[in-house]
Amino acid sequence: MTVVPTTGAGTSHSPTPGPSIPEPAPRGGSLARVSGRLLRNTPGRFTLALVAMLAFISVFGLAAIADTSNRSTSIEEASGQQGRMAIAAFDMYRSLSDADASVTATFLPGLSEAKNKGFNDDYADGIRSASTAVTTLSAQASTKKQADLVAELSAALPIYTGLVETARSYQRQGLPLGLAYLRDASALAQEDMLPKLKKLQTASTSELGGAKDDATGFPWIATVLGLAALGVMGYSQWKVAKRTNRVFNIGMTAATVLVLAICGWSTVSWLNASGHMNTGYDSGTQPLSLLSQAHIDVQRARSDEALTLIAQGGSFDYEKEYQTIMKRLLESGGTMDRVDKSYDDATLSKYVGQAREALDEWDEAHKKLRSDDKSGDFTAAVDSATGDEAGQAGAAFDKLDTALTKANERAAQHFTEQTAEAGSALTLTVPGFAVLTVIAMIAAAAGIQRRISEYR
């Protein structure tokens, strides 16, 4: 292939090296005149090639930096804001259901003082962590919709505790109206607050999914710009080689290698980070959301069990709700099955297995409890509901609660670890890319400068 001169006469188009008549270095004059003059001779063209290379290298470098820093932001968002939001929503959801189930249990007649204190403490703990979660939620809310939901939750919490306290004072006086207030409080938690938390949780989980997608997406812009930079450098090198009859230019070769290095580092860190993000999401978020669902369901079933004993008679069928929940948890393809399948992890599976076992035990004990109550043995039924001996519903529930909490912690731990590792995969990429880009630019400039100087 012959080189076709791009400009008019006066430009030598043979690849003759050596001292042709150099033009005096342009001093002053307009930019247009300068570049026009530049193109008319070889050193001028080299200068132009250098400018193009520098532009492409720097644009690519910046794109790579932008990409990796956006990725870090997304990961930070996942592990940070939205992650904290999702976890706080889970926490509040759990604490509130715990508090609700515990305070309902205190209304079971004939509780020993120790048990009563235990349930009261659980209630207080639940309310305390729910309040803490509200604070976290309001600090992390990133949209108006989220902030509004948090405000509603924050306003509902004191109403809930107020209703519970009214219920307790009636209960203390031996007045059944206490139960009405308890049911009312429970309905506020179950039908107003928990659905709102569910919304918040869904919103932050989907934002989390969005952040994950942002963090794991293929770096298109950087790739295209990298290829373009390599193309420009290759073309320039080939041109220079043609003109100067020197195949090898250390500076430009070094620049090319450096650009390739940025490409390589960028790809490896991307693969690494997105791998961890995906793992964290699959092994953390999904089981977390399913486990929370299970946890909330069992707390509600526990409230139902207690309310069937003390408040059955109204229009609401608590026992029916208990049955529905148990079915949802235990049926094939139900919540427990889905948790188990959501991520392949021996430890998680172990806890899920324990939870399933405890659920079966509880359901068995519950059947006995119901038949006791139906045949008029109320005392035995209440004993089972709050009991801590094998075969009693209370004991099975405690076992279940422990297993679910452990499974929950395991999933949360996975998520946190993986997002942290995803973040560390990108460590030093920003300064690294910057340094490499600058060095590549210097090398390219130095390489070309040598050739240009040969014309002087």
Added chain:
Amino acid sequence: MSNQSSKLRITAVAALTALSLAVGGCAVDGGYDVADPTVANQPQGVMDPAKLPDASKTDDSCKPLQSYDPSGSKDASEIKKILQYGKLRVGVDQTTNLMGYRDPATGDMAGFDVEIAKQIAKALFGDEDKIEFITMNSAGREPALQDDKVDLVVRTMTINCERWEKIGFSAEYFTAHQRVLVPKSASDDVADLKGKKVCAAEGSTSLRRISEELDAKPVSAREWTDCMILLQQGDVAAMSTDDTILAGMASQDPNTKVIGDPLSDEPYGIGAKKENVALLKFVNKTLEDLDDDGVWGDIYDKYLKKSLGKGKQPKPSYGRDEG
């Protein structure tokens, strides 16, 4: 030609600027006003205005209040079965204070209905504690009898012809009246409730009378106790239903009172399986004895007198065809 290279530079500069902006990231806008939350400090499921149930015409064609002639005989097979089992199984309520409720402190069943049931156990076994209470809601009453889960139901059950189709009734053992519960500070005249909000349980016939006879605005809640909460919070001016339920509420809140003339009569009967005529005859005999011994009056005074004033056992009506 010169334009080309300057364009190149301009493009490069533009690209650099754009990228550096991208690197800088977008600032999150945190400035929004949080709307004042509207959280109703009110039981879930309150409907204001309430949905009124369809008007039902009372069917008296079966002479609902007429029960079987009383008899103290324990020879019938169904009574022998109960005696053999050793306990009388009675369906009761555990949510209506004073009528059928669980004492929150002891967990024991108590109330007017519960004591009447105990008297029947006493008549059968000579021991009022030979009894099993099975708690149920109103919808569960008829099925429990039909499926033989309980021997009797003593649970504020109004005698009517529709129910006679499925189950049998004793003679009327109590007459309840729909009346009105208001705060103590309110006027004693129900006419003053005109245009004000009055609560009743959803789906109950009381709702219709609130609208038709009190000319008030009916508000419905899921349970009677929810109406009481609304009344205590001042969300409604009154609640209206059977005085038995109102008495139970009034006794828990000294700041309320039961007012007005009866808006309706609700004859309560003890239910049994339709075929168990002999058991109903025995119950009727027991009810007669309770009247004669003054036990009915004692039970009434213990639970209801304070809120409802003096009460009298209704006059029984017998002679129903036993075929």
